[in-house]
Amino acid sequence: MLNLEWLRTFKAIYETGTLSAAAQLLHLSQPGVSLHLNALESYTGYRLFERDTRRMTPTERGTLLYNQIIQPLTQLIEAEQLFHRNTKQGKPTISVGMCFETFQYTLEEHIAQLPFNLIIRFGEYPQMLHDLDTGALDLILTPQRGQQPNLEYTPFAKEQIVLICGIGSSTEELDRMIEANEKTGIRDWLRNQIWYTTAADMEHLRNFWLLNFGMLPDFKPNFVVPYFSSIIRCLSRGEGFAVIPSFLCRNEIMNREIKLAWEGNPRLENTLHFGKRKKTIYAKEIQQLEEILAKNWFSWT
Numbered sequence: 001m002l003n004l005e006w007l008r009t010f011k012a013i014y015e016t017g018t019l020s021a022a023a024q025l026l027h028l029s030q031p032g033v034s035l036h037l038n039a040l041e042s043y044t045g046y047r048l049f050e051r052d053t054r055r056m057t058p059t060e061r062g063t064l065l066y067n068q069i070i071q072p073l074t075q076l077i078e079a080e081q082l083f084h085r086n087t088k089q090g091k092p093t094i095s096v097g098m099c100f101e102t103f104q105y106t107l108e109e110h111i112a113q114l115p116f117n118l119i120i121r122f123g124e125y126p127q128m129l130h131d132l133d134t135g136a137l138d139l140i141l142t143p144q145r146g147q148q149p150n151l152e153y154t155p156f157a158k159e160q161i162v163l164i165c166g167i168g169s170s171t172e173e174l175d176r177m178i179e180a181n182e183k184t185g186i187r188d189w190l191r192n193q194i195w196y197t198t199a200a201d202m203e204h205l206r207n208f209w210l211l212n213f214g215m216l217p218d219f220k221p222n223f224v225v226p227y228f229s230s231i232i233r234c235l236s237r238g239e240g241f242a243v244i245p246s247f248l249c250r251n252e253i254m255n256r257e258i259k260l261a262w263e264g265n266p267r268l269e270n271t272l273h274f275g276k277r278k279k280t281i282y283a284k285e286i287q288q289l290e291e292i293l294a295k296n297w298f299s300w301t
Contacts, residue, residue: 002043007069008077009036010048014066015100015122017055017227024111025120058226077119078136093117094285097128097140100227101248106296107289116285125203132275139286141293143270144203153273156294159245161204161268164253165261166235169193178262186262187213194240195221196231205243208268232258245270 012022013033023030041048048062058066093116098107100122111118121128121137129146131137145153165171177185187209197205202221209217223240225231231242232249236257252258274290 003036003039004076006036006040006043007073009033010040010062011066011070011073013037013049013056014058014062014226016120017100017229019056021108024108057230074121078131091115091117092282092285093119094139094282094289095119095121095131095137096289097121097123097131097137097142099141101229102141102293102297104229106293110292110296114288129275132277135277138276138280138282139289140275141272142275143272145273145275150278151275152278153275154290155271155273156290157272157297159247159270159272160263161208161243161270162246162249162260163190163208163241163243163262163264164232164235164249165193165241165259166237166239167256167258169239169241169259169261171259171261174261178265181265183213190241191217191219194223195219196223196225196234196240196242197221198228198231199224199226204245204268208243208264211266211268212264 009022009026009028012025013019016022016025019030019033019037022028023033026033028036037048044061044065046061047059048065049056049058096107096118098120103120103122107120121131125140125142125144128137128140128142129144129148129151132140133146133148133151142153143159174186174189177189195205205221206216209215223234225234228244228248231244232252234240235242236252241261246260249258249260253260274293276286280286
């Protein structure tokens with residue numbers, strides 16, 4: 001029979017990208033996580049991840065399975081957490097929603113020292129706002145503010161959204177049009193290029209296009225990958241364009257692994273907020289998380 005814990009482990013590997021991060025998130029040993037994954041792959045008859053020394057990359061079958069199970073499995077986890085909070089006294093459990101890369105660089109290494117349990121969720125900002133409002137999440141990091149009256153937002157940082165391209169992309173014509181501020185020419189040239197985006201967030205591309213060209217993008221991205229870091233690795237090996245936060249690719253641009261194609265005119269800048277409910281029994285724990293995230297954000301960026 002299919003074991004629900006196999007699916008929970010599969011979801012954690014898919015969202016964190018490594019066996020070690022999944023093990024830490026699930027409070028399991030890494031061999032235990034590997035055992036669950038091997039059992040699920042044996043049950044399905046398909047390889048669900050391509051393994052290398054740095055990352056677990058979902059196969060086509062893995063992505064298909066994730067899309068099929070994510071909604072019902074998330075609902076089960078939410079029910080479990082709500083029940084757990086209402087019945088068990090002692091060590092609290094805090095649920096946080098954020099971008100995967102933000103978690104990786106600002107919070108991941110500090111999890112073991114936290115005096116409370118922690119659940120991290122990656123997803124789209126509108127869904128995070130909804131989950132914060134309903135109590136499924138306790139804290140989110142978001143550039144978007146909802147209208148729910150019981151939520152409050154504290155700005156803590158800014159991010160610039162930029163156009164990047166692969167190290168093998170030819171940009172001489174683009175550079176000439178940018179210098180001449182030929183917006184129509186830039187738009188027409190860019191729409192014919194190879195494009196990357198993430199499955200969870202096309203908001204950056206839409207906002208960048210709307211701000212600079214007065215319209216939404218009228219093309220379909222060629223490649224949709226799990227995370228921004230996946231885009232950066234793909235572009236470092238070839239051609240293509242993507243719109244992502246500048247802090248995620250600063251080192252790669254400096255090391256000439258990818259190229260900064262255009263900052264936009266005008267530039268697109270987002271204000272990042274801590275979002276939380278106005279009334280919460282976890283105010284102390286949330287404040288501790290905010291301090292860790294803010295401190296490591298500024299040291300990282």
